[in-house]
Amino acid sequence: MPTSMPDIAHSADALQEGKLDWVGMGNIELPLLLSSKGINDTPVTAKADAFVSLDREDAKGIHMSRLFLALDTLSCEQTLTPGAIRSVLDSFITSHEGLSHSAKVTFHFELPLRRASLLSGKQGWKNYPVSITASLTDGRFSLELAVDVTYSSTCPCSAALARQLIQNAFEQKFAGQSLDHASVHAWLGTTEGILATPHSQRSVTNIKVKLDENCQAFDILGLVNLVEDELKTPVQAAVKREDEQEFARLNGQNLMFCEDAARKLKALFEAENYQDYYIKINHYESLHAHDAVAYAVKGLKDGYRA
Numbered sequence: 155m156p157t158s159m160p161d162i163a164h165s166a167d168a169l170q171e172g173k174l175d176w177v178g179m180g181n182i183e184l185p186l187l188l189s190s191k192g193i194n195d196t197p198v199t200a201k202a203d204a205f206v207s208l209d210r211e212d213a214k215g216i217h218m219s220r221l222f223l224a225l226d227t228l229s230c231e232q233t234l235t236p237g238a239i240r241s242v243l244d245s246f247i248t249s250h251e252g253l254s255h256s257a258k259v260t261f262h263f264e265l266p267l268r269r270a271s272l273l274s275g276k277q278g279w280k281n282y283p284v285s286i287t288a289s290l291t292d293g294r295f296s297l298e299l300a301v302d303v304t305y306s307s308t309c310p311c312s313a314a315l316a317r318q319l320i321q322n323a324f325e326q327k328f329a330g331q332s333l334d335h336a337s338v339h340a341w342l343g344t345t346e347g348i349l350a351t352p353h354s355q356r357s358v359t360n361i362k363v364k365l366d367e368n369c370q371a372f373d374i375l376g377l378v379n380l381v382e383d384e385l386k387t388p389v390q391a392a393v394k395r396e397d398e399q400e401f402a403r404l405n406g407q408n409l410m411f412c413e414d415a416a417r418k419l420k421a422l423f424e425a426e427n428y429q430d431y432y433i434k435i436n437h438y439e440s441l442h443a444h445d446a447v448a449y450a451v452k453g454l455k456d457g458y459r460a
């Protein structure tokens with residue numbers, strides 16, 4: 155490198171002095187090989203946000219290329235594991251000696267997972283938006299994992315109202331008659347018999363969990379399975395008619411308001427070992443043009459806030 159090149163970060167004065175909480179880069183394109191329990195190492199196309207604190211008040215700026223190149227080493231020579239992320243943060247700080255005490259990085263990507271159908275034995279891919287965020291502050295490592303899980307929620311109120319209409323229709327059709335099994339059975343199979351259906355909505359829960367700082371391996375599949383098994387009506391991948399019928403049954407047997415979904419997941423995460431959790435429930439209503447939303451957190455002092 156020619157010695158005459160100006161190096162602003164080293165030589166220029168700051169226009170105004172002061173510390174900054176985070177300085178760095180957002181949306182860095184970064185192919186990575188993800189390592190997570192229960193699945194093969196998976197190539198993902200991540201977007202990374204990389205930051206260090208700027209603690210030296212008179213420094214002009216940080217050295218962005220050093221952050222970028224540390225991430226490039228992660229991309230080209232390592233797999234994405236808790237240990238590798240910690241090494242990246244270590245190198246952010248050692249490459250900013252005298253400037254920064256803290257570093258943080260976030261990776262956003264979609265993780266394709268094989269999902270089994272409900273009954274037919276088929277399989278298909280489903281993508282899950284995942285974020286991994288890690289920080290290192292005065293030697294303290296913090297690691298969190300966020301995933302969005304999409305599911306179907308059927309409105310319990312709408313279901314009750316539909317049942318009432320079905321009962322009324324039954325009353326009108328069969329009042330005063332001695333019931334004939336075959337004709338009731340046939341009537342139940344008509345649109346006039348089941349004349350109202352409750353509305354369902356595609357719903358998304360945004361889950362964030364704080365992992366142990368000594369965590370050796372991610373378990374994204376485990377987290378997704380935990381949430382989907384609890385909600386019972388995850389959006390499906392491969393669907394044959396028998397799967398669709400089972401999905402209808404599961405929806406009918408797991409009616410939920412956003413409060414129900416939030417309480418179910420809160421109880422679930424209370425029983426798990428995560429250091430902290432954050433749950434946001436979004437029911438993208440089909441009755442309304444607005445959404446039904448609920449939040450729940452563990453409630454730790456200095457923990458996640460709803």
Ligand SMILES: Nc1nc2c(ncn2[C@@H]2O[C@H](COP(=O)(O)OP(=O)(O)OP(=O)(O)O)[C@@H](O)[C@H]2O)c(=O)[nH]1
Pocket residue numbers: 161163214215216217218219220
């Ligand atoms: N600090 C800082 N750098 C920026 C910004 N926008 C672009 N850059 C550029 O990021 C590039 C890399 O900066 P450095 O890491 O200091 O590059 P360098 O001086 O070649 O690398 P070192 O020799 O390791 O310091 C420079 O060309 C900056 O102009 C910004 O807002 N702040």
